[in-house]
Amino acid sequence: MTEDVPPRPKARAPRGFQDRRADALAAERRILAAVSRVYESYGFEHLDTGAFEYADALGKFLPDADRPNEGVFALQDDDEQWMALRYDLTAPLARFAAENWDSLSKPFRRYAYGPVWRNEKPGPGRYREFLQCDADTVGSDRPEADAEIIAMAVEGYAAAGLPRSAYALRINNRKLLNGLLTAAGVVESGQKLAVLRAVDKLDRLGPQGVVSLLGAGRKDESGAFTKGAGLASAAIDSVLAFVEAGRDTRVATLDRLSEVIGGSAEGDEGLGELARISEALGRMEVGEDQAVFDPSIVRGLEYYTGAVFEADISLQTVGERGESVRFGSIGGGGRYDDLVARFTGQKTPATGFSFGVSRLAAALAAADGQGDRQRGPVVVLALDQALMGDYFAIARELRAAGLPTEVYLGGSGMRAQMKYADRRLSPAAVIVGGDEIAAGTVTIKDLDLGRALAASVADNQAWREGRPGQVTAPRGELVAQVRRIVEAAA
Amino acid sequence: MTEDVPPRPKARAPRGFQDRRADALAAERRILAAVSRVYESYGFEHLDTGAFEYADALGKFLPDADRPNEGVFALQDDDEQWMALRYDLTAPLARFAAENWDSLSKPFRRYAYGPVWRNEKPGPGRYREFLQCDADTVGSDRPEADAEIIAMAVEGYAAAGLPRSAYALRINNRKLLNGLLTAAGVVESGQKLAVLRAVDKLDRLGPQGVVSLLGAGRKDESGAFTKGAGLASAAIDSVLAFVEAGRDTRVATLDRLSEVIGGSAEGDEGLGELARISEALGRMEVGEDQAVFDPSIVRGLEYYTGAVFEADISLQTVGERGESVRFGSIGGGGRYDDLVARFTGQKTPATGFSFGVSRLAAALAAADGQGDRQRGPVVVLALDQALMGDYFAIARELRAAGLPTEVYLGGSGMRAQMKYADRRLSPAAVIVGGDEIAAGTVTIKDLDLGRALAASVADNQAWREGRPGQVTAPRGELVAQVRRIVEAAA
Numbered sequence: 001m002t003e004d005v006p007p008r009p010k011a012r013a014p015r016g017f018q019d020r021r022a023d024a025l026a027a028e029r030r031i032l033a034a035v036s037r038v039y040e041s042y043g044f045e046h047l048d049t050g051a052f053e054y055a056d057a058l059g060k061f062l063p064d065a066d067r068p069n070e071g072v073f074a075l076q077d078d079d080e081q082w083m084a085l086r087y088d089l090t091a092p093l094a095r096f097a098a099e100n101w102d103s104l105s106k107p108f109r110r111y112a113y114g115p116v117w118r119n120e121k122p123g124p125g126r127y128r129e130f131l132q133c134d135a136d137t138v139g140s141d142r143p144e145a146d147a148e149i150i151a152m153a154v155e156g157y158a159a160a161g162l163p164r165s166a167y168a169l170r171i172n173n174r175k176l177l178n179g180l181l182t183a184a185g186v187v188e189s190g191q192k193l194a195v196l197r198a199v200d201k202l203d204r205l206g207p208q209g210v211v212s213l214l215g216a217g218r219k220d221e222s223g224a225f226t227k228g229a230g231l232a233s234a235a236i237d238s239v240l241a242f243v244e245a246g247r248d249t250r251v252a253t254l255d256r257l258s259e260v261i262g263g264s265a266e267g268d269e270g271l272g273e274l275a276r277i278s279e280a281l282g283r284m285e286v287g288e289d290q291a292v293f294d295p296s297i298v299r300g301l302e303y304y305t306g307a308v309f310e311a312d313i314s315l316q317t318v319g320e321r322g323e324s325v326r327f328g329s330i331g332g333g334g335r336y337d338d339l340v341a342r343f344t345g346q347k348t349p350a351t352g353f354s355f356g357v358s359r360l361a362a363a364l365a366a367a368d369g370q371g372d373r374q375r376g377p378v379v380v381l382a383l384d385q386a387l388m389g390d391y392f393a394i395a396r397e398l399r400a401a402g403l404p405t406e407v408y409l410g411g412s413g414m415r416a417q418m419k420y421a422d423r424r425l426s427p428a429a430v431i432v433g434g435d436e437i438a439a440g441t442v443t444i445k446d447l448d449l450g451r452a453l454a455a456s457v458a459d460n461q462a463w464r465e466g467r468p469g470q471v472t473a474p475r476g477e478l479v480a481q482v483r484r485i486v487e488a489a490a
Numbered sequence: 491m492t493e494d495v496p497p498r499p500k501a502r503a504p505r506g507f508q509d510r511r512a513d514a515l516a517a518e519r520r521i522l523a524a525v526s527r528v529y530e531s532y533g534f535e536h537l538d539t540g541a542f543e544y545a546d547a548l549g550k551f552l553p554d555a556d557r558p559n560e561g562v563f564a565l566q567d568d569d570e571q572w573m574a575l576r577y578d579l580t581a582p583l584a585r586f587a588a589e590n591w592d593s594l595s596k597p598f599r600r601y602a603y604g605p606v607w608r609n610e611k612p613g614p615g616r617y618r619e620f621l622q623c624d625a626d627t628v629g630s631d632r633p634e635a636d637a638e639i640i641a642m643a644v645e646g647y648a649a650a651g652l653p654r655s656a657y658a659l660r661i662n663n664r665k666l667l668n669g670l671l672t673a674a675g676v677v678e679s680g681q682k683l684a685v686l687r688a689v690d691k692l693d694r695l696g697p698q699g700v701v702s703l704l705g706a707g708r709k710d711e712s713g714a715f716t717k718g719a720g721l722a723s724a725a726i727d728s729v730l731a732f733v734e735a736g737r738d739t740r741v742a743t744l745d746r747l748s749e750v751i752g753g754s755a756e757g758d759e760g761l762g763e764l765a766r767i768s769e770a771l772g773r774m775e776v777g778e779d780q781a782v783f784d785p786s787i788v789r790g791l792e793y794y795t796g797a798v799f800e801a802d803i804s805l806q807t808v809g810e811r812g813e814s815v816r817f818g819s820i821g822g823g824g825r826y827d828d829l830v831a832r833f834t835g836q837k838t839p840a841t842g843f844s845f846g847v848s849r850l851a852a853a854l855a856a857a858d859g860q861g862d863r864q865r866g867p868v869v870v871l872a873l874d875q876a877l878m879g880d881y882f883a884i885a886r887e888l889r890a891a892g893l894p895t896e897v898y899l900g901g902s903g904m905r906a907q908m909k910y911a912d913r914r915l916s917p918a919a920v921i922v923g924g925d926e927i928a929a930g931t932v933t934i935k936d937l938d939l940g941r942a943l944a945a946s947v948a949d950n951q952a953w954r955e956g957r958p959g960q961v962t963a964p965r966g967e968l969v970a971q972v973r974r975i976v977e978a979a980a
Contacts (some may be wrong), residue, residue, distance in 0.1 A: 009546040011588035011833040014573050017540030019586055025536045041889045043867030043896030043914070046515045050507030050619050051541070051575075051605065056499040075565045078609075083504050085541075096509055098501035105913045107900045115541065119568075129540050140899040144878055148899070276878070283879040284886045343501040377533030388634055388766070392773040399531045406533030409630040409638070410597045423595045424533070 016122025017129055022374045027361045032113050032133060034159035035355060039111035039135050042152055047110040049092040051117075055082035057095045059342060073119045073128075085117040089134040090339065090352065097138045097350075098343035107139035113357070127358075134333075136352030138340065143273040146307040146335055146351045147280035153311060153331065153353045154290045161364055164287070167313045167330065170294040173274055174304055174334075176257065177295075179267025180242055184235040194229035199243050200298040207240060214239055243296040250278045253293040273306060299332055308334035309353055313363050327363045331355045375489060376424025377404040378482055381417045383433050390437065394430055394478065401479045403486055405430075421447060427489035428482055436472070443472045446485045506612025507619055512864045517851045522603050522623060524649035525845060529601035529625050532642055537600040539582040541607075545572035547585045549832060563609045563618075575607040579624040580829065580842065587628045587840075588833035597629035603847070617848075624823075626842030628830065633763040636797040636825055636841045637770035643801060643821065643843045644780045651854055657803045657820065658780055662787040663764055664794055664824075666747065669757025670732055674725040684719035689733050690788040697730060704729055733786040740768045743783040763796060789822055798824035799843055803853050817853045821845045865979060866914030867894040868972055871907045873923050880927065884920055884968065891969045893976055895920075911937060917979035918972055921960075932968050935960045936975045 013019055020028075036046070055074055074084040086092050089112045097108055113133035122128055135152055137145045150169050157167050177199070181192055198213035205213070212218035214236045217228035231239065238260065245256040254275055261267035274293060281291050299308045311331040333353030340348035378398055380391045391407045398405040408417045421429045431443040449469030473481045503509055510518075526536070545558040558564035564574040576582050579602045587598055603623035612618055625642055627635045640659050647657050667689070671682055688703035695703070702708035704726045707718035721729065728750065735746040744765055751757035764783060771781050789798045801821040823843035830838035868888055870881045881897045888895040898907045904921075911919045921933040939959030963971045 008833060008835055009544070009549075011547065011585050012544070013540055013585070013589070014542045014544055014567065014571075015569070017542055019540070019590075020538045022535045022537070025538055041867075041892075041894045042885075043869070043894055045864075045914075046512045048510045048515055050503055050509070051607070052504045052507055052619075054499070054502070054504055057501065059499075073565060075563060077504065079505070081504075095501050095503070099503070100509075105910050109896070109899075117541070129542075137899060141901070142878075142899050144882070144897065145899045147882075148897070279879050280882050283882040343498060345498060374535075377531075379533070388632075389769050389773040392634065392637075392770045395532075396774045402531075404531045404533055406599070407634065407638070409599075409627060409632050409635045411631070420595050424535075 016120075016127050018127055024361065026374050027364060028131060028357055031160045031355075031357055031360055031364070032131075034161070035133050035156040036111065036113070038152055038156045038159050042109075042135075042148060044109045044111045044135050044152075047093070047096065047112050048114065049086070049089075049096055049112070051085050051115075052083040053086055053092055053095060055084045057343070058084050058087070058091050071119055073117050087118050088116050089114070089132050089354065090136065090336070093134075093136055093138070093352075094339040094350075095343065097348070098340050101340075101344065101348075104139075107137050107145065109135070109137045111135040131357035133355040133357050134352055136350060138350040139348060140351075141337070141349035143276035143307070144280045145349075146273070146309075147277045147284070149333065149351055149353045150277070150291050150309055151281060151284045151286050153309065153333075153355070154286055156355065157311065157330075157360070160360060161367075162313070162360075163367065164290065166315050166363075166367060167311060168289060169291045170297045170310045170312055171274075171277070171291060171307065172293070172295055172297040172299075173270040173307050175266045175270030175273070175306060176261050177239070177242060179264035179270060180238055180261055181235075182266060183264040184231070184238055186231065186235060191229055191231075194227075195231065195239060196298050198229055199239065199296060202243055202296045207244065210243065211236055211240060245295045246293065249288050250274075250281065250291070250293050253295075254278060257293075257295065270306070277307065299334060303336045303339060304334040305337045306335035307351065308332070311355075315363060315367055327359070327366065329356075330359050330363055373425055376421065376426035377406045378428045378430060378486065379417070379421040379424065379426045380405060380407045380430040380432070381414060381421075382408045382410075383414060383417075383431070387432060387434075387437065390432060394432065394442070397479060398430075398482055401483065403479070403482055418445075422451070428485045430478075430482070431470075436475075440475050441472050442475050442478050442481075443470060444478075444481050444485065445470045446488075448485075448489050506610075506617055508617055514851065516864055517854060518621060518847055521650045521845075521847055521850055521854070522621075524651070525623050525646040526601065526603070528642055528646045528649050532599075532625075532638060534599045534601045534625050534642075537583070537586065537602050538604065539576070539579075539586055539602070541575050541605075542573040543576055543582055543585060545574045547833070548574050548577070548581050561609055563607050577608050578606050579604070579622050579844065580626065580826070583624075583626055583628070583842075584829040584840075585833065587838070588830050591830075591834065591838075594629075597627050597635065599625070599627045601625040621847035623845040623847050624842055626840060628840040629838060630841075631827070631839035633766035633797070634770045635839075636763070636799075637767040637774070639823065639841055639843045640767070640781050640799055641771060641774045641776050643799065643823075643845070644776055646845065647801065647820075647850070650850060651857075652803070652850075653857065654777070654780065656805050656853075656857060657801060658782050660782050660784040660787045660800045660802055661764075661767070661797065662783070662785055662789075663760040663797050665756045665760030665763070665796060666751050666785065667729070667732060669754035669760060670728055670751055671725075672756060673754040674721070674728055676721065676725060681719055681721075684717075685721065685729060686788050688719055689729065689786060692733055692786045697734065700733065701726055701730060735785045736783065739778050740764075740771065740781070740783050743785075744768060747783075747785065760796070767797065789824060793826045793829060794824040795827045796825035797841065798822070801845075805853060805857055817849070817856065819846075820849050820853055863915055866911070866916040867896045868918045868920060868976065869907070869911040869914065869916045870895060870897045870920040870922070871904060871911075872898040872900075873904060873907075873921070877922060877924075877927065880922060884922065884932070887969060888920075888972055891973065893969070893972055908935075912941070918975045920968075920972070926962070926965075930965050931962050932965055932971075933960060933962045934968075934971050934975065936978075938975075938979050 072084040072087050074082055077083050115129050116132050117129050153169055198210050202210050213228050214231045215228045217226055219225045241260045245260050247253045247256050258271055297310050309332055310329055313327040313330050315327050335351040337347055337349045380395050395405040395407050426447055429445045436442055446469035453468035545564055558572050558574050562574040562577050564572055567573050605619050606622050607619050643659055648654055688700050692700050703718050704721045705718045707716055709715045731750045735750050737743045737746050748761055787800050800819055803817040803820050805817050825841040827837055827839045870885050885895040885897050916937055919935045926932055936959035943958030
């Protein structure tokens, strides 16, 4: 017989995948609801696409490889086509827009949220499945479409509960630096990329470090040498003046930028776009400290073609082991005019923003000092099988009054049931035995008060006998008594 | 150069995967919110597990095959372990409960919702990704735990918007028929399965058909012969009496069942459980027509070990092509005491229910006569680039008053913009040009009224000139005028 019994599998979640419980999910759900409401108030339409896309549609299929690129979870369908789980919400949007372009109302403005999957090496805090929440406008080349995306992001973070002083959208335009480099004679794409990489390090290395990386190169403290972009000194000066062009207001930054950039056609185009973004942001009353023009913002993804946005949180908090934690980017986006064209061959202007929902939830928990803990339900103790019907009648009555309530359904005794209610962070326990039934009463224990009293009483024995926070009331007062306790706990 | 350009991929969703738009998503979201609120009112905790499980944990890994069973989407991780997308929410719960058993508050009562994936042949209305919403109690062998699951399902459907007359939970207990068969000397598992299959056809074939299938077999109209279970005639009579034991009330059915089943230990156990379920349902005031004891309910899945539940909808509707559509099961569940034991080796009682969210949404849409159409936002027409700032200020003002509003961001003229607003099902369009700015006014078009008037006016030319449903008002009355139209449209 023994060989017929399959071995018992080990119960464990796959590497890099999370089980999330009520507290974390409640925070996420609040964020998604708040941000969705903002999107809908701007007239964006909800869209949901499937988890899979064909690998070629995701653009992660290398033409010379016989399997999709690493970085995605891919499998071959029974008709031999490779499918992969989406790694973001933008690629499926581009596919959807291309597939349905003729029948869509244009511009097509949609929001979406849901899990995305990345087949990367998992680590602490690095998961292979996480939530994104995006809004995109497809089919508008107006810079005002970018402004609207920025305004929604600013409003979305506030709606999700971030203090306005804690975050800012930083905005740049790819065309500015491109125009400046072209004017300086830098046209080779490898050299341009080296310049972008150098600028991206401004925060970490400061101006002098960037100057080194723009020029011959930089030796760090360990002695390791990073080769520089090899710009001539005049070009280095221009780039540095550019990344340091940020001023107190969007208009002042624009003025300074036009001094630094002026003259190249592409740079002027970028300036014109930023000016229109600035005008629209002003009229939407988006604060100067919420949406900042910052020429040092790079953003990695190659597909951005114009405006780029990054949401930074300035929160400085203390982590679980007392270490200082700096939250950096909590979202980003920009204008990408080439993504739909991959399918259709026709340039289709698009712009969007993606909230990193899990990172935002972590930031909110940190801003609070700690995450929310959800209160448990009122627990009706199950002390006597003969009274189970009464317990269910009590629970029904409390629920009908809007008070979440459960009857304890395990097989343990009273002490374990109280502990259960305690661990669920229940506000109250209802205790009914034969005495209460005979007397027409209910006993209700205020668990918060009980905990507080227990903590303040030195003699634990006295506490046990004294039944702190416990009242016995006529059965008719059940709802009122419990409501009083629940409302005090909220 | 040409050979460097990869071929353009075709924009199409993978077979069996859906793109869902705002109307469908709003219905789903309403269902999930309503059902979640019911679960939370009973003290169930929200849990979300990852999309993947290890294939052996899903139990879909055949020991003698080198790939996971078909029916799931599986792939091999870079450490060679096979992972598969969850095909339901119960298997991940069993894994989670087994993995965390020691630290969980018990009984562990959780609800969950999200997509599940089945690698099956797609067809019309048959998708490979769909939504489920489940509640389960792990660690309670009390029949009252089953009663609670039933009560929540009944309440959940009502909260989601189904008329109470349109559906019922049908409840049975596996132990009844098992006990009856054992008492009749039917112990061979193949024969028992044949009996279950025969009983399952009561609806379709009627009692005479079932009698044939319980005995020698049955020839259908086409002449095809189905071999029967081969029961002796006394046993056939018992089984038929059993499946026809349903009476008007749960208590009356119990009485009749005890006449039919009485005597076998397993049957008596099942009766005792149903009696306790009946008592709890009564005390929770679950209507007799909402939760019905029905001995003919079988449910396919082999893992149910006691009570089984099935939600049937009685709605008879007309499909897209005028055909009559019968919605059958819209959810189901039962008690499964062996699923956690797969991991731990220890029997762990569990019971639960799963809503088929997509089927429920379809049923609700059918019950309504048709699905909801979401109203679009107010559209501020973009008629003059120089006034874009004013358009954004108007939109901001309307949004701040709680009225979803967008500024048209495409490049088309007025006629196309009105058509856009019309297709979005917008209630109103705001029309502002140089004249309005100079006069300090806004022009607002009531689009519903415009449509109605246009339909009633024979002379289309007159309609075009008459601007039906259009008013010009002082700028200060913007919000009040638009609100009036939006509220009338709601």
